[in-house]
Amino acid sequence: MSLRIPWAEKYRPKRLNEIIGNRRAALELYRWVLQWTKGIPDKKAALLYGPPGTGKTTAVYAVANELGYEVIEMNASDLRRAQDIDRVIARAVSVGSLFGAKGRIILLDEIDGMSGTEDRGGLSEILRVIEVTRVPIVMTANDPWDPKYRPLRDVSVLIRFNRVNKNIVTKILQNICMKEGIKADLSALRLIAELSEGDVRSAINDLQAIAEGRKVVTVEDVKALIAKRYREYDAFTVLKLLFSSRTSEQARAVLSQSSLDYNDLKEWIHENLPYQYSDPEELAEAYDALAKADVYLGRIVKSQDWGLLSYAIDMMTAGVAMARRHPYHFVKYKFPSRMLILSKTKEVRQIRDRVLERIARKAHISKRGAATEYLPFLRVIFRANPKMAAGIAKWLELNEEMIEYVAGDKSIAKKIVEFIKPQAKTRRRRTQRTLF
Ligand SMILES: Nc1ncnc2c1ncn2[C@@H]1O[C@H](COP(=O)(O)OP(=O)(O)OP(=O)(O)O)[C@@H](O)[C@H]1O
Ligand SMILES: [Mg+2]
Numbered sequence: 304m305s306l307r308i309p310w311a312e313k314y315r316p317k318r319l320n321e322i323i324g325n326r327r328a329a330l331e332l333y334r335w336v337l338q339w340t341k342g343i344p345d346k347k348a349a350l351l352y353g354p355p356g357t358g359k360t361t362a363v364y365a366v367a368n369e370l371g372y373e374v375i376e377m378n379a380s381d382l383r384r385a386q387d388i389d390r391v392i393a394r395a396v397s398v399g400s401l402f403g404a405k406g407r408i409i410l411l412d413e414i415d416g417m418s419g420t421e422d423r424g425g426l427s428e429i430l431r432v433i434e435v436t437r438v439p440i441v442m443t444a445n446d447p448w449d450p451k452y453r454p455l456r457d458v459s460v461l462i463r464f465n466r467v468n469k470n471i472v473t474k475i476l477q478n479i480c481m482k483e484g485i486k487a488d489l490s491a492l493r494l495i496a497e498l499s500e501g502d503v504r505s506a507i508n509d510l511q512a513i514a515e516g517r518k519v520v521t522v523e524d525v526k527a528l529i530a531k532r533y534r535e536y537d538a539f540t541v542l543k544l545l546f547s548s549r550t551s552e553q554a555r556a557v558l559s560q561s562s563l564d565y566n567d568l569k570e571w572i573h574e575n576l577p578y579q580y581s582d583p584e585e586l587a588e589a590y591d592a593l594a595k596a597d598v599y600l601g602r603i604v605k606s607q608d609w610g611l612l613s614y615a616i617d618m619m620t621a622g623v624a625m626a627r628r629h630p631y632h633f634v635k636y637k638f639p640s641r642m643l644i645l646s647k648t649k650e651v652r653q654i655r656d657r658v659l660e661r662i663a664r665k666a667h668i669s670k671r672g673a674a675t676e677y678l679p680f681l682r683v684i685f686r687a688n689p690k691m692a693a694g695i696a697k698w699l700e701l702n703e704e705m706i707e708y709v710a711g712d713k714s715i716a717k718k719i720v721e722f723i724k725p726q727a728k729t730r731r732r733r734t735q736r737t738l739f
Contacts, residue, residue: 324467353464356504466501551621592622693722
């Protein structure tokens with residue numbers, strides 16, 4: 304499963320004439336890049352902007368393919384390091400190309416992905432790159448209207464990408480179904496297109512989620528996906544109502560208004576309590592209530608005494624909500640990791656197996672030995688020392704997924720990967736690897 308190619312990548316248009324949504328915008332970019340063949344134009348940068356999944360990045364690569372150009376892609380974290388930028392510029396203006404490309408485009412993708420203090424440095428770096436460049440610079444952004452991007456807008460040609468029309472999205476989906484040998488109801492594809500709100504990537508992702516491995520797709524299949532999403536959405540709303548309720552009656556009412564069942568609610572609360580309550584006393588009290596609810600639920604399972612259910616529910620709603628002493632504040636709730644793990648165990652077990660294989664091979668022990676004698680210690684090291692972990696991961700030839708498995712935590716895994724980065728980063732997308 305984890306090895307599958309996202310259809311959005313597999314079917315990303317490679318040439319201009321394959322782009323059917325936002326074609327006008329793509330052609331505008333093409334003409335602007337062509338201008339460079341006649342001399343350096345007034346505006347040395349183009350800023351492609353618009354909602355996600357509307358073809359901005361796709362257009363850049365399609366234009367480059369059309370002209371036989373090479374795309375040199377940089378991301379926000381490269382921009383933080385001024386020396387990298389110097390190297391890119393030096394490389395982009397130097398003559399000759401490793402791949403015999405006829406020209407180059409520098410792509411600064413998703414410039415509005417930069418956040419916090421990083422972007423102030425980043426922005427001025429971009430401006431400097433634009434000032435000195437002798438090759439076209441293309442930037443993409445979802446929302447370029449923040450005042451801080453004003454200097455960038457001033458030096459750029461602005462090219463707007465719109466949400467892609469529903470009929471066109473439907474056509475793109477039909478095309479994919481044809482190539483995948485899937486018989487899909489037109490109404491099913493229309494519904495997916497509608498849901499996507501003009502975001503082609505999300506439409507294709509939805510189609511893949513529903514249709515992969517099947518021969519037939521119906522409206523009912525699409526509706527099932529919507530229902531599942533709705534339940535997840537519902538959980539966020541329920542938590543917000545629960546944690547913000549002022550009276551125990553309000554808190555109790557929350558569950559009855561939702562499609563969530565009490566077991567799921569328990570998981571959701573369990574996962575999110577520490578984000579919602581930071582005061583230790585609030586936390587202790589809330590966990591106490593949740594623990595009592597859990598005990599009741601356990602008894603119900605054993606004794607089948609459903610009369611206890613209302614106590615359990617009281618505990619996990621009113622009990623948890625009434626622990627709050629400070630005003631409610633907004634937090635971004637997380638999907639319960641336990642539920643994620645349960646739904647993913649098969650995948651996880653496969654990853655674990657591959658990790659153990661690598662350890663076994665390198666350390667000359669059995670896989671079982673790797674599991675009992677190496678893995679627990681590796682996990683400790685991975686959590687304590689990302690740099691050392693990076694070294695080990697490299698030696699064991701672990702990929703990102705495996706690193707995450709060993710570390711048992713996404714953000715720690717990210718840190719470790721950062722240490723291995725230099726090689727990993729340039730492999731993003733179809734960026735031609737460049738040897739700086
Ligand atoms: N106009 C389009 N025509 C055909 N396919 C498209 C179009 N726009 C997007 N797609 C499909 O959606 C995927 C994502 O598009 P792309 O990466 O270009 O989006 P983007 O505008 O760069 O989004 P983001 O702002 O999130 O970076 C592509 O791989 C392609 O499969
Ligand atoms: Mg993009």
